[in-house]
Amino acid sequence: xxxxxxxxxxxxxxxxxxxxxxxxxxxxxxxxxxxxxxxxxxxxxxxxxxxxxxxxxxxxxxxxxxxxxxxxxxxxxxxxxxxxxxxxxxxxxxxxxxxxxxxxxxxxxxxxxxxxxxxxxxxxxxxxxxxxxxxxxxxxxxxxxxxxxxxxxxxxxxxxxxxxxxxxxxxxxxxxxxxxxxxxxxxxxxxxxxxxxxxxxxxxxxxxxxxxxxxxxxxxxxxxxxxxxxxxxxxxxxxxxxxxxxxx
Amino acid sequence: xxxxxxxxxxxxxxxxxxxxxxxxxxxxxxxxxxxxxxxxxxxxxxxxxxxxxxxxxxxxxxxxxxxxxxxxxxxxxxxxxxxxxxxxxxxxxxxxxxxxxxxxxxxxxxxxxxxxxxxxxxxxxxxxxxxxxxxxxxxxxxxxxxxxxxxxxxxxxxxxxxxxxxxxxxxxxxxxxxxxxxxxxxxxxxxxxxxxxxxxxxxxxxxxxxxxxxxxxxxxxxxxxxxxxxxxxxxxxxxxxxxxxxxxxxxxxxxxxxxxxxxxxxxxxxxxxxxxxxxxxxxxxxxxxxxxxxxxxxx
Amino acid sequence: xxxxxxxxxxxxxxxxxxxxxxxxxxxxxxxxxxxxxxxxxxxxxxxxxxxxxxxxxxxxxxxxxxxxxxxxxxxxxxxxxxxxxxxxxxxxxxxxxxxxxxxxxxxxxxxxxxxxxxxxxxxxxxxxxxxxxxxxxxxxxxxxxxxxxxxxxxxxxxxxxxxxxxxxxxxxxxxxxxxxxxxxxxxxxxxxxxxxxxxxxxxxxxxxxxxxxxxxxxxxxxxxxxxxxxxxxxxxxxxxxxxxxxxxxxxxxxxxxxxxxxxxxxxxxxxxxxxxxxxxxxxxxxxxxxxxxxxxxxxxxxxxxxxxxxxxxxxxxxxxxxxxxxxxxxxxxxxxxxxxxxxxxxxx
Numbered sequence: 015x016x017x018x019x020x021x022x023x024x025x026x027x028x029x030x031x032x033x034x035x036x037x038x039x040x041x042x043x044x045x046x047x048x049x050x051x052x053x054x055x056x057x058x059x060x061x062x063x064x065x066x067x068x069x070x071x072x073x074x075x076x077x078x079x080x081x082x083x084x085x086x087x088x089x090x091x092x093x094x095x096x097x098x099x100x101x102x103x104x105x106x107x108x109x110x111x112x113x114x115x116x117x118x119x120x121x122x123x124x125x126x127x128x129x130x131x132x133x134x135x136x137x138x139x140x141x142x143x144x145x146x147x148x149x150x151x152x153x154x155x156x157x158x159x160x161x162x163x164x165x166x167x168x169x170x171x172x173x174x175x176x177x178x179x180x181x182x183x184x185x186x187x188x189x190x191x192x193x194x195x196x197x198x199x200x201x202x203x204x205x206x207x208x209x210x211x212x213x214x215x216x217x218x219x220x221x222x223x224x225x226x227x228x229x230x231x232x233x234x235x236x237x238x239x240x241x242x243x244x245x246x247x248x249x250x251x252x253x254x255x256x257x258x259x260x261x262x
Numbered sequence: 263x264x265x266x267x268x269x270x271x272x273x274x275x276x277x278x279x280x281x282x283x284x285x286x287x288x289x290x291x292x293x294x295x296x297x298x299x300x301x302x303x304x305x306x307x308x309x310x311x312x313x314x315x316x317x318x319x320x321x322x323x324x325x326x327x328x329x330x331x332x333x334x335x336x337x338x339x340x341x342x343x344x345x346x347x348x349x350x351x352x353x354x355x356x357x358x359x360x361x362x363x364x365x366x367x368x369x370x371x372x373x374x375x376x377x378x379x380x381x382x383x384x385x386x387x388x389x390x391x392x393x394x395x396x397x398x399x400x401x402x403x404x405x406x407x408x409x410x411x412x413x414x415x416x417x418x419x420x421x422x423x424x425x426x427x428x429x430x431x432x433x434x435x436x437x438x439x440x441x442x443x444x445x446x447x448x449x450x451x452x453x454x455x456x457x458x459x460x461x462x463x464x465x466x467x468x469x470x471x472x473x474x475x476x477x478x479x480x481x482x483x484x485x486x487x488x489x490x491x492x493x494x495x496x497x498x499x500x501x502x503x504x505x506x507x508x509x510x511x512x513x514x515x516x517x518x519x520x521x522x523x524x525x526x527x528x529x530x531x532x533x534x535x536x537x538x539x540x541x542x543x544x545x546x547x548x549x550x551x552x553x554x555x556x557x558x559x560x561x
Numbered sequence: 562x563x564x565x566x567x568x569x570x571x572x573x574x575x576x577x578x579x580x581x582x583x584x585x586x587x588x589x590x591x592x593x594x595x596x597x598x599x600x601x602x603x604x605x606x607x608x609x610x611x612x613x614x615x616x617x618x619x620x621x622x623x624x625x626x627x628x629x630x631x632x633x634x635x636x637x638x639x640x641x642x643x644x645x646x647x648x649x650x651x652x653x654x655x656x657x658x659x660x661x662x663x664x665x666x667x668x669x670x671x672x673x674x675x676x677x678x679x680x681x682x683x684x685x686x687x688x689x690x691x692x693x694x695x696x697x698x699x700x701x702x703x704x705x706x707x708x709x710x711x712x713x714x715x716x717x718x719x720x721x722x723x724x725x726x727x728x729x730x731x732x733x734x735x736x737x738x739x740x741x742x743x744x745x746x747x748x749x750x751x752x753x754x755x756x757x758x759x760x761x762x763x764x765x766x767x768x769x770x771x772x773x774x775x776x777x778x779x780x781x782x783x784x785x786x787x788x789x790x791x792x793x794x795x796x797x798x799x800x801x802x803x804x805x806x807x808x809x810x811x812x813x814x815x816x817x818x819x820x821x822x823x824x825x826x827x828x829x830x831x832x833x834x835x836x837x838x839x840x841x842x843x844x845x846x847x848x849x850x851x852x853x854x855x856x857x858x859x860x861x862x863x864x865x866x867x868x869x870x871x872x873x874x875x876x877x878x879x880x881x882x883x884x885x886x887x888x889x890x891x892x893x894x895x896x897x898x899x900x901x902x903x904x905x906x907x908x909x
Contacts, residue, residue, distance in 0.1 A: 062778065064774065064777075064778075083777065083782065084774075084777040084778050085777045085778075085779075085780050085781055085782045085783075088777075088778060088779060088780035089780050093778060093779065093780075094778050095778075096774070096775065096778070100771075100772040100774060100775035101771075101772075101775075102767065102768050102771035102772060102775065102776075103771055104767065104770070104771055104836070105764075105767060105768070105771065109764065109767075112764055113764050113765065113767075113768040113776070113779055113781070114779045114780075116761045116764055116765060116780075117779060117780035117781075119761075120761055121761075122759050122760055122761060122764070125761065125764070161775075161779055162778075162779070164779075165779055165780055309680050309684070357879060360883045361879070361882045361883045365679060366679045366680045367624040367679050367680050367682075367683050368882055368886070369680075370624075370626075370680045370683055371624070371827070371831065371878070371882055372879055372882050372883070374626070374824070374827075374878075375875045375876075375878040375879040375882065376875070376879060377875075378824065378871055378872075378874065378875035378878070379871075379872050379875035379876055379879070381871075382867075382868035382869075382871035382872045382875065383868065383872055384868075385866075385867055385868035385871075386866050386867065386868030386869055386872065389866075390867070489868075493820065497687070497688070497691055500684060500688075501688075504684075532699075533699065535695065535698050535699040535706075536695065536696070536699035536700070538695045539692055539695045539696065539699070542688050542689070542691045542692035542695060543692065545684075545685075545688040546671075546685060546688045546689060546692065549677060549681055549684060549685045549688070550671055550672070550675045550677070550685070551675065553677070553681060
């Protein structure tokens with residue numbers, strides 16, 4: 015469904031993403047993980063059209079969308095959420111979601127009604143008439159998710175939807191994401207909460223210093239020495255082995 | 263030559279050169295007015311719409327010091343500069359600082375509101391009449407051959423250069439100056455280092471207003487004062503500041519000179535009235551194509 | 562309970578609108594003082610300016626400081642085409658609207674194409690207004706320059722409608738003709754903002770106002786939305802220019818492109834409440850009442866000197882920005898909600 019090949023994004027002399035390639039197949043949940051500053055969000059922004067890549071291509075459903083504008087990409091069925099949530103603070107929760115719904119629905123009443131249905135999926139029904147600016151972090155993350163869903167995407171890019179949530183809230187959102195996948199939406203997500211990555215993803219990519227250093231099932235990834243070193247520093251994998259405590 | 267259907271006159275090189283020279287003197291004044299504006303922008307990141315009205319008030323102060331007490335306009339600087347500082351400090355602390363939360367256009371609106379209040383106060387208190395300071399030496403000067411320069415123009419040029427240099431030294435070598443630069447660069451960090459950021463904001467606003475007060479003294483012998491004079495100057499000052507780069511002193515100086523020369527040459531070719539279009543045109547072009555100006559964003 | 566209150570609020574709103582529009586339509590029959598009718602007319606005029614600004618500034622979040630551009634362009638086209646070419650005002654009206662929208666498209670294209678936001682957008686609109694100010698003053702062969710354009714007064718009642726002039730239009734229209742003109746124009750402005758509140762375009766425009774990146778992630782093209790908004794905004798503002806010329810039969814560079822009209826538009830919209838249908842009318846009514854009051858009291862004390870009203874407006878603007886960013890509409894809503902919760906609490 016999504017084919018990213020040798021994507022490179024430079025800011026001046028800094029190479030934020032360096033020849034990254036990844037594939038997401040229809041119906042999968044794929045995770046993109048990596049240490050802070052690895053370039054995950056930049057990669058996302060480049061895939062979704064917010065940044066123009068210096069090299070490489072992005073192909074969605076067989077069509078080259080490299081360098082297209084975000085709104086065009088959204089209309090083709092790929093939508094992203096933001097790590098730093100961006101609720102439309104002056105609008106109610108229902109109106110927020112309706113903005114997404116309007117991508118495919120012209121009528122105001124229909125869009126608002128559809129927003130109500132989407133809200134039910136992500137557990138926002140009780141908050142529908144509240145101002146989006148008044149919500150807690152958990153609520154804002156859900157708005158972010160709901161708005162993206164309301165555009166009726168084929169592929170959903172989720173940027174750290176669990177950051178800042180407590181354990182219960184994480185469990186709830188993991189369940190919501192599984193339901194979204196079951197409803198036929200393919201998902202690529204950036205996540206720091208490893209427990210969620212393990213539980214959710216079919217496959218995972220590891221990004222470090224702008225390069226993809228590993229790919230595989232979550233379990234394979236967790237045992238990959240390169241990955242352990244990327245997270246814990248050079249030599250960590252050796253030390254853990256010799257200590258006999260390398261346990262994922 | 264032809265511009266918008268109006269045929270342009272052709273002039274001798276001397277005439278053009280003369281215009282350019284008087285443009286330099288004019289530009290020095292613009293630079294001085296813009297200096298305070300660029301300082302305030304550099305530190306507080308606000309565009310002070312009231313800057314022109316502050317100039318207008320200071321010009322009235324100079325005028326009344328002259329007409330009531332017989333104080334020479336240049337000597338009046340000793341009074342209006344500290345006065346301007348105090349007024350600016352108080353204005354930032356009591357009014358502008360209070361709305362400084364939120365979006366930048368809201369702050370711009372606040373300063374617009376302040377300028378409307380001050381301008382109409384002047385209209386109410388002093389009427390719309392133009393007033394002129396008359397000094398005995400205002401028509402004496404030097405004949406440069408291509409153009410005749412009067413002493414007040416020379417004083418304005420020299421004064422502008424001196425004040426820009428003084429401000430530069432102040433920012434470089436004094437503790438307050440260093441604190442201002444620290445706040446301009448990184449206000450959170452400055453706060454953590456124990457700098458009273460609110461105080462520094464008000465100090466910067468005060469210094470910016472003091473600059474404009476000094477400009478008022480230098481302007482007084484050659485310009486009439488009336489309530490709307492500030493509006494004319496604030497548009498020019500904005501142009502100078504965006505041209506030179508918001509927050510840059512050198513930029514303000516160079517920008518002022520460029521605008522002064524362009525305006526004079528524009529007036530020569532396009533006429534007194536249409537010549538002013540050059541300023542708006544530069545302003546628009548710079549905003550659209552190079553919003554960081556010629557000298558980027560340095561303080 | 563919350564459903565009930567929202568429903569009753571909705572009905573209340575509908576009734577409120579009916580009463581307001583009914584009262585405005587009936588005003589000429591009830592008020593026979595020429596001075597008061599003039600007062601209301603000017604209030605509606607400023608409300609229309611504010612409403613035009615509000616479409617772009619309030620709903621779109623693009624604060625223009627140069628809305629005089631759209632007022633002035635319409636006013637000049639309306640005046641010049643009648644004056645120079647003798648065209649019918651009913652024809653020039655469409656050209657005035659079109660010209661104003663064309664200027665908006667030009668300014669909008671440049672500003673939004675090059676990504677000007679916030680204060681920079683405000684400044685560039687101001688600069689464009691100033692450029693037009695200079696041009697209208699300088700291109701004397703086209704605009705008559707600083708003297709301005711004076712349209713001939715029609716004194717023939719038969720020709721009143723054809724010339725769109727009501728001064729000698731017979732017993733009723735000479736009193737109320739201009740009033741109904743500005744009222745109809747304002748109702749058009751209301752209709753546009755009302756539509757913004759209940760349409761896809763309005764929702765997308767508000768989304769762009771709140772966060773452009775998030776909006777574009779959700780399939781909205783911010784450039785297209787802002788372009789539409791500035792054109793719509795100019796279209797509504799141009800109506801004020803047309804009214805002005807037909808009413809006063811005069812326009813000059815200062816009236817058309819000076820900062821006055823831009824500021825009047827800002828005052829009405831911001832004091833009333835940005836991004837609301839009723840805000841500009843409320844704001845305009847408020848400042849006109851305050852202005853009138855100031856003239857009666859302070860003017861009487863200190864002599865009738867210019868400036869007093871604008872001093873007060875400026876102070877009100879600054880206070881509003883500092884303490885009541887949602888304007889008078891926000892204040893009314895707050896009071897209304899308090900009232901509801903009090904009543905609701907009593908019932909429960």
